[in-house]
Amino acid sequence: xxxxSICTIGDEILIGQVLDTNSYNIAQELxxxxxxxxxxxxxxxxxxxxxxxxxxxxxxSDVVIVTGGLGPTKDDITKVALKQLSNSxxxxxxxxxxxxxxxxxxxxxxxxxxxxxDQALVxxxxxxxxxxxxxxxxxxxxxxxxxxxxxxxxxxxxxxxALGLLPDICTDIKSxxxxxxxxxxxxxxxxxxxxxxxxxxxxxxxGLPSTMKLAYLPNPTIGVRLRLSYYGDSIxxxxxxxxxxxxxxxxxxxxxxYGWGExxxxxxxxxxxxxxxxxxxxxxxxxxxxxxxxxxxxxxxxNYYRGGVVSYANEVKINSLGxxxxxxxxxxxxxxxxxxxxxxxxxxxxxxxYSVATSGIAGPGGGSEEKPVGTCWIAVxxxxxxxxxxxxxxxNFASDRSRNIERFTxxxxxxxxxxxxxxxx
Numbered sequence: 067x068x069x070x071s072i073c074t075i076g077d078e079i080l081i082g083q084v085l086d087t088n089s090y091n092i093a094q095e096l097x098x099x100x101x102x103x104x105x106x107x108x109x110x111x112x113x114x115x116x117x118x119x120x121x122x123x124x125x126x127s128d129v130v131i132v133t134g135g136l137g138p139t140k141d142d143i144t145k146v147a148l149k150q151l152s153n154s155x156x157x158x159x160x161x162x163x164x165x166x167x168x169x170x171x172x173x174x175x176x177x178x179x180x181x182x183x184d185q186a187l188v189x190x191x192x193x194x195x196x197x198x199x200x201x202x203x204x205x206x207x208x209x210x211x212x213x214x215x216x217x218x219x220x221x222x223x224x225x226x227x228a229l230g231l232l233p234d235i236c237t238d239i240k241s242x243x244x245x246x247x248x249x250x251x252x253x254x255x256x257x258x259x260x261x262x263x264x265x266x267x268x269x270x271x272x273g274l275p276s277t278m279k280l281a282y283l284p285n286p287t288i289g290v291r292l293r294l295s296y297y298g299d300s301i302x303x304x305x306x307x308x309x310x311x312x313x314x315x316x317x318x319x320x321x322x323x324y325g326w327g328e329x330x331x332x333x334x335x336x337x338x339x340x341x342x343x344x345x346x347x348x349x350x351x352x353x354x355x356x357x358x359x360x361x362x363x364x365x366x367x368x369n370y371y372r373g374g375v376v377s378y379a380n381e382v383k384i385n386s387l388g389x390x391x392x393x394x395x396x397x398x399x400x401x402x403x404x405x406x407x408x409x410x411x412x413x414x415x416x417x418x419x420y421s422v423a424t425s426g427i428a429g430p431g432g433g434s435e436e437k438p439v440g441t442c443w444i445a446v447x448x449x450x451x452x453x454x455x456x457x458x459x460x461x462n463f464a465s466d467r468s469r470n471i472e473r474f475t476x477x478x479x480x481x482x483x484x485x486x487x488x489x490x491x
Contacts, residue, residue: 067100067101067102067246067297068100068101068102068128068129068239068243068245068246069101069102069103069104069105069126069127069128069129070096070101070102070103070104070105070127070128070129070130070131071103071104071105071106071107071123071124071126071127071129071130071131072088072089072092072093072103072105072106072107072130072131072133073106073107073108073109073119073120073123073130073131073132073133074086074088074089074107074108074109074132074133074134074223075108075109075110075111075116075132075133075134075135075144075223076108076110076111076134076135076223077110077111079108079134080108080109080110086108087225088133088134088221088223088225088228088229089106089108089133091225091228091229091232092131092133092228092232093106095232095233095236096129096131096236096239097248097250098236098250099236099239099240099245099248100245100246100247100248100297101128101129101239101245104126104127105123105126105127107119107123111135111142111143113143113146113147113150116135116143116144116147117147117150117151120132120147120148120151120218121151123218124209124211124216124218125211125216127216128214128215128216128217128243129216129217129218129219129239129243130216130217130218130219131218131219131221131235132144132218132219132220132221133220133221133222133223133228134222134223135147135223136185136202136203136220136221136222136223137185137202137222137223138181138182138184138185138201144220145187145188145189145205145220148189148192148205148207148218148220149189151207152189152191152192152207152209153191154189154190154191154192155190156189156190157187157188157189157190158187158188158189158190159186159187160186160187160188160194160203161186162194162196163185163186163188163194163196163197163201163203164183164186166196166197166198166201167182167183167185167186167201170200170201171201182201185201185202185203186203188203188205189205189207191207192205192206192207192220193205193206193207194206195219195231195234195235195238197221197222197227197230197231198230199226199227199230199231200222200224200227202222202227204219204220204221204222204231204234204235205219205220206218206219206220206238207219207220215242217239217242219235219238221235246297246298247296247297247298247299247300247301247304248295248296248297249295249296249301249304249305249308250293250294250295250296251293251294251308251309251312251326251327252283252291252292252293252294252326252327252328253291253292253293253294253312253315253316253323253325253326254288254289254290254291254292254323254324254325254326254327254329254330255289255290255291255292255319255322255323255324256288256289256290256322256324256331256476256480257289257322257480258290258319258322259290260282260284260290263282263290263292263319263322264282266318266319267292267315267318267319270311270314270315270318274294274311275307277296277297277298277304277307278294278295278296278297278307278308278311279294279295279297280292280293280294280295281293281295286469286472286473286476287472287473287475287476288330288331288476289324289331289476289480292315294308294311294312296308321484321487324480324483330360331360331476331479331480331483332360332361332363332364332479333364334483335361335479335482335483335486336361336364336366336367336370338483338486338487339370339419339420339486340366340369340370342419342486344370344418344419344420344486345370345371345372345416345417345418345419345420346361346370346371346372346418346419346420346421346422346482347371347372347373347374347412347413347415347416347418347420347421348361348373348374348375348412348421348422348423349374349375349377349387349408349409349411349412349421349422349423349424350374350375350376350377350423350424351376351377351378351383351399351408351423351424351425351426352400352424352425352426352427352428352442352470352471352474353424353426353471353474353475353478354376354378354471355374355376356471356472356475357374357422357424357475357478357479358371358373358374358376360475360479372416372417372418373416374412374416375387375412375415377389377408380394380399383399383404383407383408386411386415387407387408387411387412387415388407388411388414388415389404389407389408389411390407393407398437399425400425400426400427400437400441400442400443401425401443402443402445402458402460404425404443405423405424405425405443405444405445405458406423406445406447406456406458408423408425408445409421409422409423409445409446409447409456409458410447410454410456412447413447413448413449413454414454419448419449420446420447420448420482420485420486421446421447421448422444422445422446422447422478422479422481422482423444423445423446423447424442424443424444424474424475424478425442425443426440426441426442426443426470426474427439427440427441427442428440428467428470428471428474429466429467429470430466430467438462439464439470440462440463440464440465440470441460441461441462442460442461442462442463442470442474442477442478443458443459443460444458444459444460444461444474444477444478444481445457445458446458446481446482446485448485448486448489450489450490457481457485459481461473461474461477
C-alpha cells in the first residue's frame, strides 16, 4: 500500500501558538485516495533539522507532504532546505506563480517588492504546482529511493491555501502511482462507551473479511465513530460488502447507531423533526445556551427551532418558565422535578412539539455529596395525543467545566433524539 509522511514546519507549531490543522486535512484527503499515512512530525525553523527530518521522511514513505516555512520573511527557510536536499544548483523563476503574486497583491492594494517577487523563485530541480490562493507556490520534487521513487510536495503553511492545493496534489499522486482501490464508510454511535461497544460487536468484528478493517474513533461529544475500510479490486463489491456489514451492525446496537459519515446529533435531530413537521424549543441552565447554539448551527434549523430560554438564575426558571418556587425549595434547581417543569414550561411557552431542558453542576465548585460536580438532569417534553408529557434522566461526569458542559449538551441531544424516535406526534 502506498504510504505517506506529513511534516509541518514552524516554531509556532511546536510552542502551541498555532494549531496544526494542516496535518489533519492532509491525512483525511490522502486516506480518501488510498494512501496510508505512516508518519507525522513537526519541526522548528532550523535548516539542518529540516533537511535531516525530510531525509528520514523520504526513506520511510512513498509520498512526503511538507507544510510551512515558505513565506517572504527571513525565518521561512524551507525553500533553502529543499534546494540543498534536492541538490539543485540554483533557483528558477516561476512566471505562472509570479503572475498570481502580482494579481493577489494588486487586488489588495499592496505594492510589490523584491521580497514578494522572490517568492516565485524555486529550486531548479522542482516542478511548480500553482497556488492560486496565495503567494507561495507548491513545489514538487522526485527522489530515488532503493530503486523506487519518492515524491515530496512542499505546501505553504496557511491552512486555507494548503487545503486549496490538496485536490491538485491528490490528482498528481494518482497519476504518478498505481493506488489500490480503497473505500471508507463511517457509522456514528452515541450512548455506548468504547470498551462496552467493542465487547458488544466483538463477534461481528472478528467476522470481517481480510479485505476490511475496522477503526474505533471515540469522541466524548460526538460519540464513537466506527470506520470500515475496504481494500480490493472491485469498488462495487466493496460498497455492497460495507453496506451488508453495517446492516448487521445496526441490528446489534440498534438506535445507538444514529448516522453516517460526518453527521452530528444536531443534524440528525433536524432531519427527524423535519420528517415529522415538528418544532423544538430549549430551556437551559448549566449548558448556558450551548444546545441552542448547536441546533441553530445546522442550515435550515429555522424550519423547526423556535427558540429557547437560558434560565441560569432560579428567578428566570420561576418567572419565565413557570417552575414552582416550592419545587426548587424542596428539591433544588438540579433535580428531576425542576428540570421536568423547565421542559414543560418552555414547551408551552414556545408552543412547540418537543422541548429539551438541562440543569446541572458544571463545576469546579457548587457540588455536594448528594449532587457532585458533573451531575446533570435532562428532560424532554413532548405531546402525545395533545397531552403534554415529559421524560427525564440523570447523567454524571467527572471532567473539567468545559468538558462537562460539552457532555451535558451531547447527552441532552441524544436523549432528545431517542425520545423523538420513540414518540408519535
